[in-house]
Amino acid sequence: MLKKNKLTERKIIDIIVNLQDKMKNNPLPFGDDVAAIRIGKGQLAVMKCDMLVAKTDIPKGMNLWQTSRKAVISVISDLAAKGVQPMGILISLGMPRKISENYVRQIGRGMNAAAREYGTHVIGGDTNESTDLTIDVSAFGICKERELIRRDTAKVGDIVMVTGAFGLPALGLKIIKKKMEISKKLKEKAIKAVFMPKARLSEGLTLAKNHLINSSIDSSDGLAWSLYELSKSSNIGFQINRIPIHREVREFAIKNDLDLIDLAFYGGEEYELVITQKPTLYKKTKKKIRTLIPIGHVTENSGKIILKLKNKYRDLEPRGFEHHSNNV
């Protein structure tokens, strides 16, 4: 329930966006995964910033190296969804006053590790004193405008796919919050999915360079939310007929009476891509991206996401992932 005086993140963004003069002929609308500027010869400069505040964004037990790595991964994931290689990363750090050299080193190493995993470098930044550990990451890349993957171009009849199975981070977050009887192996896998996420950059680049898809978005706010954003931007709907969930998570969930839909669609902190494409391109694409899972198709029902399982229909509510604090 919303508390009095508490503005939701969405409301805050709306207020701010509405107060900005808009750039004319902006290649992407404000609020897309990334911002873009035309720089001539059919090219776009693509930028994204994302601020991680440890207090609300970081689950218990995650170390500083992982935290700073994850801050970078989450921005790279947004460029991945557009099919853009990051060329450089800037990082602004707010850190508490009394910290050790080792604290700073872990953060410095984590950001470098993330950048290097994805073929880029941290090339600049800023540091400040702040109460909360704050890591704001900006990434920059260039792409051909006609290769940029958009989120407003899903077509009725497209199949909708994800680049991998969901549910491990959702399970991991549950384990971190509450003790559960679970095999050591699955526990480790689930927690690793939370602490050491991967961005689907090579997949995004492959899709873009080969013009294989019509639209995409990353799934870091939860699969249901990503589908909803795609449907709003493209003015279409979805019928989903498969829960793309990790096999071991499914087995564990069924044994322990956990909700599969909850785990797959509302988990959040998953960095898979959600993409739509012409059905005829599927085989060719699947050859290039083996992890691809088709989960349904695009409908005319603008803004509607229908889940059809065993011939039963239900609406998939467009809730987002909720962060680790007690926030609304």
Place this chain on the structure above:
Amino acid sequence: MLKKNKLTERKIIDIIVNLQDKMKNNPLPFGDDVAAIRIGKGQLAVMKCDMLVAKTDIPKGMNLWQTSRKAVISVISDLAAKGVQPMGILISLGMPRKISENYVRQIGRGMNAAAREYGTHVIGGDTNESTDLTIDVSAFGICKERELIRRDTAKVGDIVMVTGAFGLPALGLKIIKKKMEISKKLKEKAIKAVFMPKARLSEGLTLAKNHLINSSIDSSDGLAWSLYELSKSSNIGFQINRIPIHREVREFAIKNDLDLIDLAFYGGEEYELVITQKPTLYKKTKKKIRTLIPIGHVTENSGKIILKLKNKYRDLEPRGFEHHSNNV
């Protein structure tokens, strides 16, 4: 004096920079005013991020509109020092939990105002919950590599100049901290200099396009500090023979026994450019930039800044500007 366990900002930056793999053939060294990447055809993408934390970076009495405007101005000033027009601005906001719509509106309006003053737009961003109001601004622009003004290219024999008189913000900060007997007019002017700074963007662009100078840096950390940074980067020294101080500040300071050198060289939060050029170009440049003040010349004395006033010599200590908290 340094407290135990308190790392200085410089030490923190050194630790982090040393842990980053370096991009090969980076057109600018890490730690310059901006970061830059070659994007082909002799062009550079130029980027800068700067995090403002209200708790430490904002003096008493400054409102939210001014705060968010100033956060943007300070980044534009860095691009100005390189002679680069900002093409787009991204802003990550960390804001306390319980804020009003009006709070958000003031911030949203301030950032738009700053961007529009300098011919650019806020084109994206992110919002978060945090304990301190945190405004991290990233700016992006493109320039020809041969027009980028560097800080490692000051030449022995160059004259060193500033784009305007110093001291008003330093006086303003003193007034904010401590009551003083001062005329209403000067008080307002000094406080306005703190709350409503301007970036020297048109000056920076003029200097770059016309290849008028050899090096530049902005002066936001204090004039002495900027001279010191220039001298380190270019492996030269300076002899300064003029205190470039605002006339009314000089008069007030003399009457009230305030230190002129302190006000002009260690004030900070001034967004003038500090530049060096061939003496023969001075007349031509002064015609284009009327506010220009020559203050001395470049010497061979690497890292040394000598102040020569009335035939007395003294070293100008390379202290930086100290922020508003009780930090070291």
